[in-house]
Amino acid sequence: MIVGLSGGIDSSMTAYMLQKDGYEVEGVYMKLHNVIEGYHEKNIANIEQVAKFLDIKYSILDISDKFEKEVYDYFVQSYIDGITPNPCVKCNATIKFGVLFDEAMRLGGDFLATGHYAKTDGEFIYKADDLSKDQSYFLGQINKDVIPKLIFPMSKYTKEYIKSVAMDIPEINSIAKQKDSQEICFVEGEYTDILKKHTNIDMKGKTLDKEGNEIGHHKGYMHYTVGKRRGFYVHGAHEPHFVISQDMKNNTITVGKKEDLAIDSVKINHINMFIEDKKIMCDVKLRFRSTTVKCELTLKDDNGYIKLLDPIYGVAVGQVAVFYSDDKLLGSGIIIQTSKNEE
Numbered sequence: 001m002i003v004g005l006s007g008g009i010d011s012s013m014t015a016y017m018l019q020k021d022g023y024e025v026e027g028v029y030m031k032l033h034n035v036i037e038g039y040h041e042k043n044i045a046n047i048e049q050v051a052k053f054l055d056i057k058y059s060i061l062d063i064s065d066k067f068e069k070e071v072y073d074y075f076v077q078s079y080i081d082g083i084t085p086n087p088c089v090k091c092n093a094t095i096k097f098g099v100l101f102d103e104a105m106r107l108g109g110d111f112l113a114t115g116h117y118a119k120t121d122g123e124f125i126y127k128a129d130d131l132s133k134d135q136s137y138f139l140g141q142i143n144k145d146v147i148p149k150l151i152f153p154m155s156k157y158t159k160e161y162i163k164s165v166a167m168d169i170p171e172i173n174s175i176a177k178q179k180d181s182q183e184i185c186f187v188e189g190e191y192t193d194i195l196k197k198h199t200n201i202d203m204k205g206k207t208l209d210k211e212g213n214e215i216g217h218h219k220g221y222m223h224y225t226v227g228k229r230r231g232f233y234v235h236g237a238h239e240p241h242f243v244i245s246q247d248m249k250n251n252t253i254t255v256g257k258k259e260d261l262a263i264d265s266v267k268i269n270h271i272n273m274f275i276e277d278k279k280i281m282c283d284v285k286l287r288f289r290s291t292t293v294k295c296e297l298t299l300k301d302d303n304g305y306i307k308l309l310d311p312i313y314g315v316a317v318g319q320v321a322v323f324y325s326d327d328k329l330l331g332s333g334i335i336i337q338t339s340k341n342e343e
Helices: 009-020 039-054 064-080 087-106 144-149 159-167 191-195
Strands: 002-004 026-031 058-062 118-120 125-127 205-208 214-218 232-234 242-247 252-256 262-273 279-285 293-300 303-313 320-325 328-339
Touching: 002 009, 002 087, 009 039, 009 159, 026 039, 026 087, 039 058, 058 087, 064 087, 064 191, 087 144, 205 232, 214 252, 232 252, 262 320
Parallel strands: 002 026, 026 058, 205 252
Antiparallel strands: 118 125, 125 328, 205 214, 214 232, 242 252, 262 303, 262 328, 279 293, 279 320, 293 303, 320 328
16 A cells, blocks of 8 residues: 655554554655755655654655646746646646556555545545545546545544544654645745746736726736735725736736626536536536536537536636536536626
8 A cells, every 4th residue: 555645644644544454554755846945854754753653664756847847837837827727636637646646556556545535436536524624626637547546544534533633643743733734735825926936927007897998007917816806906996896807918907896707607628527428417616615506517529518507706717627416526627718698
């Protein structure tokens, strides 16, 4: 059993629980980036602590070059192109359940286990019991062929329970006391801090209304994502305005009222489905921190067309549409267009 060890408490407990269940465990740590000073040193120290406690061996897999190309550069370029990326989905598809999975098989592992909060029955992936920590959304783009070889020991537990168990284990309770890792591993503060290292994001531009009239100004289109309501200026505004879209070519942003954010049609590409159906009624989640909504999904050629039964607000191009049937993950696609059908 190969366990992807990150240095955090979830993967540490994954190794602990699997060994307790009788598996022969070996760990692999991935060096993904060199953006944050001391990041790897801290993680590896934690892993050494776990490895010593469990008497297991671990190896370090340096794939920072591939991560930079597949995830980091994609992250930066997406914002330059005026779209909103999801680096964790990209990382899971190409790195954790791509490169790491291949390494696990090369090492002779029967399975790859990670600390993800998700479930699998060997054929499909499902939402974790702890919906507040569920990470199935981020697994929507992984290769279906790897699913039979995955194990997610966190599937039926809450984060609070995992931490409480770890706190009672003297050899690793110091890891449980550490704060949870940030959502995007290479972003310590704001995403704009990363962008500033690679491009000029401070380019004063025009703020427009839906008709294209200039009504104010802004700091530079990369400072904004769809739905943002602060950080730009609107002349004489007496009510909140929200970013509806960004235009990278002209360095403009278009703003409007909350109802202007409503969309009911979505087009996607990079389709990755775990079922064969070409037309289904299902649930869809259009960003991680949102609830699922009912929709009709139609797949045609390389694209997917989502018709929402009720409008939703603040959907950004570049994000991931993830489809479910109850708790079962059906697949996903990348959002390339949104619209509102006027009745």
